[in-house]
Amino acid sequence: MLKAASLFIFLLTATLSHAAPDTAKVHRPATLVIDTGTVAQRTFDKTAIEKLKRQPEFDYQQNYSGPSLWTRFWKWFWSLFETSGGGKALGWFLISLKWLILIGGPLVIVLIILKLTGIDPLSIFRRQPYTSLAYSESEENIHEIDFDAEIEKAVSVNNYRLAVRLLYLRCLKQLSDSELINWQINKTNTNYINELTDNIQKDTFKQLTRQFEYAWYGDFLITAESYRKISQMFNNFKSNAS
Template sequence: MNKIFLIISFLFFSGISHAQDSLVTAEPPKVASIKYTEKDIQVDSSTIEAKTFTKNFKKKYTGSDFVYEQKAPEKSLWQRFIEWLARIYRSLFKEQNAQTSVDFVTVFLRTIAVLIIVFVIYLIVKALINKEGQWIFGKNSNKRNIYYSDIEKNIHLLDFEKLIQESIQSGEKRIAVRYYYLWLLKVMAQNRYIEWDIEKTNSDYLYELQKPAHREEFTYLSYLYNYIWYGEFEINENSFIKAENRFKNAIKTFSNG
C-alpha cells in the first residue's frame, strides 16, 4: 500500500515540474510591426490667435456677478447715533428686542423733526404777519403805512384841525380820517393814556389803556380808521360825517380825562 502511494506522489510532482518548465521556455507571441511614412504625418496649419489681456481688464469684472465676498456696508454717523439712543432706550425700559428699540427711536426723532419744522414755519409766518401785516393777501389792521411818515414823527407839533380842514376842502376825506386818528393818538399821549411810539400798533396802544370804556372806544375807532384808510376806497359824505363825529367825541373824552 505504501509503495502505491509513493508511486502516485512521484508522478504528481513530476507533472507539475514539467508544466513549470514548459511555461518558462515558452516564447511570447509575435506582434505584427506597423510602419509609418511621411505621408501619414499631418501638420495643423490653422492660425492661432494669441490671447492678451488689456490694461483695464479688471474694470470689466467689477459687476455684482463677479463679487464673491459680500462686505457689510459701513454704518453712517446717523445710524450709529440712532443705535446709541436705542441702547439707552433698552437700558431704561428693559426692552429686549434691539430692532424694536431702533424703530422706536427712529419714529421719535422723525416726530421731533416734524415738530421743529412746524414751529419754525410758525415763527416765520408770525414774523411776516407782524412785519408785513398780511396773511397771504390780507392787509394788516395794525400796520401804519409809510405815507406821511414825517407827519407821524411830529404829531405833537402839528395843527391837526388846520390839516383836516385843508383835506376836506380838497376832497381828500380818507386823509382827513387819518389826521383824526393821529390827532386822537396825540391827545391820548398828552394825557398819559399811552406812550407814543411810531413803531407801535393799535394793539399796543389798546393794551396800555386801563379803563374798559376807553378800550372799547379806541377799539371801534381803530377798526373805523383801518377800514377807511387801509380799505383804499373813497367814502361818501354821510359815512365821513359819522366817522368825523365819532373821532371828535373821542378826542373830547380823552382831552377831559
C-alpha cells in the first residue's frame, strides 16, 4: 500500500513538472496608430431640409382640434335616445324612432328597387287572380294552334302564365318550320336545345326555355310588367330567327 502511494506521488510530480512552461510569456506594449488621412467636412443642404419640412408626409405634429361638427351632431343626436330622469317618456319615443329608422330604412330601399325593376311588391304576398281557360297539354299540337288568337285571349283574362307557354310553343313551331328542330310531342326542351347548331341561337333559346319553365313548371307569379318583358324577348327571337 505504501509503495502504491509513493508511485502515485512520483507520477503526479513528474507530470506537473513536464507541463510547466520553460520560459515566461513576453507582453509587448500597445502602440497608438495615428490616422493621417484627410477628412472632408460635409454640411446639410438647408434648402432641401426646408422643402421637406413643408411636405405633409414629414409633419409629425399631432394637430387635433377635437371632433368635427358632423361627429358632434351625431353624438348629440344619439344622446337623445338615452333614458334618464324626467325625459324617460321622450327617451322611449326616440328609441322607437331609432328602430323604425334602422328597420324601415332598408325596407324602403328594397321597395324602391322592386318598383324600379317593374315588380309589384304586393305580388310577393298575394297571387294575382285570373280566369282560367280550358287547356290540356296532352292535346296541344303546335301546328294546329292559332297562337296570335290564343295568346291575346290569355292576356285578356290576365292568364300570363298560359300566355308565356303559348309564346314558347309558337317559338318551337317557328324552329320546326325552319327545320332547325324536329318537333315531336314526346320530346323534352333539352332535346330541342341540343338540336340547334348555331351557338348564339342556342344560348338565346336556352334563356327563353328557362323563362318558360320558371313561369309554367315553377308556378311563379307573372305580372303584366314581367310578361311584357318576357314577351319582348320572344318577339326579338322570332324576328332574328326569321
